[in-house]
Amino acid sequence: MATIRIHTTQNVTLEYEVGSIGDRIVATLIDSLVLVAWAVLWGVIFQSVGSGGSHETTDWSSASGIIAIIIIAFILAPVVFYSLASEIFFNGQSLGKKARHLRVVRLDGTAPRLGDYFLRWLLRIIDLYLPFAGGLVAIITIAVNGKGQRLGDMAAGTTVVSTKAPAGLLPDLGPSLPLEGYQAVFPQAADLTDHDVALLRQLLSRSLQQGNYVLLNETATKIKQLLHVQSDMSDEAFLRTVLRDHAHVIAAG
Known part of the structure; x- marks a missing residue:
């Protein structure tokens, strides 16, 4: 496809x-x-x-x-x-x-x-x-x-x-780092604990696999409240960006 x-x-x-x-x-x-x-x-x-x-x-x-x-x-x-x-x-x-x-x-x-x-x-x-x-x-x-x-x-x-995940393949939610020169969009992502990040990956993966956009929206809303940020990005794009920013900031620190 x-x-x-x-x-x-x-x-x-x-x-x-x-x-x-x-x-x-x-x-x-x-x-x-x-x-x-x-x-x-x-x-x-x-x-x-x-x-x-x-x-x-x-x-x-x-x-x-x-x-x-x-x-x-x-x-x-x-x-x-x-x-x-x-x-x-x-x-x-x-x-x-x-x-x-x-x-x-x-x-x-x-x-x-x-x-x-x-x-x-x-x-x-x-x-x-x-x-x-x-x-x-x-x-x-x-x-x-x-x-x-x-x-x-x-x-x-x-x-x-x-919105279907390919058969036998989960969405790529690993902590891969952005390209060189990347600047974190939400540096507040560094405040997330390892448990927060693991739970975020799990919820994002589940919502995408099941097409559960209510869960996706609730997860994005909770993360925004937790980090005290606002964004006009789609829920999926926002959550993926937070994961990428967390990996980037932690690695840089």
């Missing part, structure tokens, strides 16, 4: 496996099934209401225009905004992406912003829903781009990566 190196604004390099076209297609199909299930649910509800009540109370054609618009908007809103809302509230993952262990990340290592998710969502119209194309634009763009980016990703500065 292709890999991509992400150089963060703190001069740290992270390496990810790019989400494969096959996994992204399956994730899209899963998300489509979720939306189809939503539509079927409402179809069943309307059919049940229409067949269970009197003609006067179930004649939808006599409903006022405003009520009809509200009902239609309520039904269509999740269909239209599903992708945008799920990626915003679930750390770059829809249900389909979570099932296939995929996640949206920025190429500079920081967490995607609301505007990034909005651009990806807006350009889905061209990438996936262009008439007579049927997603070919996205497939071709991802195949030739080399960074796993469709048009929406290129505009937003994002890509989709795999």
Whole structure:
């Protein structure tokens, strides 16, 4: 599987496996099934209401225009905004992406912003829903781009990566030192004890293997509180940087 190196604004390099076209297609199909299930649910509800009540109370054609618009908007809103809302509230993952262990990340290592998710969502119209194309634009763009980016990703500065650890291989969380001339981003990392570092490696490894981003966020939050630092880096990038800084500062001292 292709890999991509992400150089963060703190001069740290992270390496990810790019989400494969096959996994992204399956994730899209899963998300489509979720939306189809939503539509079927409402179809069943309307059919049940229409067949269970009197003609006067179930004649939808006599409903006022405003009520009809509200009902239609309520039904269509999740269909239209599903992708945008799920990626915003679930750390770059829809249900389909979570099932296939995929996640949206920025190429500079920081967490995607609301505007990034909005651009990806807006350009889905061209990438996936262009008439007579049927997603070919996205497939071709991802195949030739080399960074796993469709048009929406290129505009937003994002890509989709795999969160699965390669079979039989744990994430590289060892205390390897940065390149010569490296300066610690968080020198406070030296305050971590050996026990803290061992626990941090264990939690980071577990959260990445399991795709548990709640645990990843909680770990990053705890480390920030412990070191009294702030960062706009993604949780994974922050924790990897802390480990690298700890190894660097301890070796230099």
